Amino acid sequence: MCALESERDFGAWLLDIGDIDFSSVTPQELKGRAILTVNNERSMEINNKVLEFMPGNETVFKAVDMIMSEDPQDQLTFPEEFLNSLTPTGLPPYELKLKIGCIIMLSRH
Numbered sequence: 241m242c243a244l245e246s247e248r249d250f251g252a253w254l255l256d257i258g259d260i261d262f263s264s265v266t267p268q269e270l271k272g273r274a275i276l277t278v279n280n281e282r283s284m285e286i287n288n289k290v291l292e293f294m295p296g297n298e299t300v301f302k303a304v305d306m307i308m309s310e311d312p313q314d315q316l317t318f319p320e321e322f323l324n325s326l327t328p329t330g331l332p333p334y335e336l337k338l339k340i341g342c343i344i345m346l347s348r349h
Contacts, residue, residue: 267293280327287337294339301336 270290277283291298306323307314324334338344 280329280333284327284333291337291339291342294342296339296341298337298339301338303332303334303336 267290270293275286277286303324306320307318309315327333
């Protein structure tokens, strides 16, 4: 299937956007912008890097992960370290890092 010239140009433009180089970006350049990512891991990398720009002490909140099962084999199959490594969509990470003044979004389902 062939793409139209305008579609090829748009595709090339999207690929040219690339990743943000946080070694040279300033907080003023990020102000008022939206950053889109395709996965949670990259999103957390960006969030943690932006959090480094903010003044103040970082507070880390940890989740409690456990298997709710009567079968002891399930506890061995899914160790706590594995559960802590998961970042399912719509849920916060195992370690949520925040600073006073950072922007958060709360949603209630």
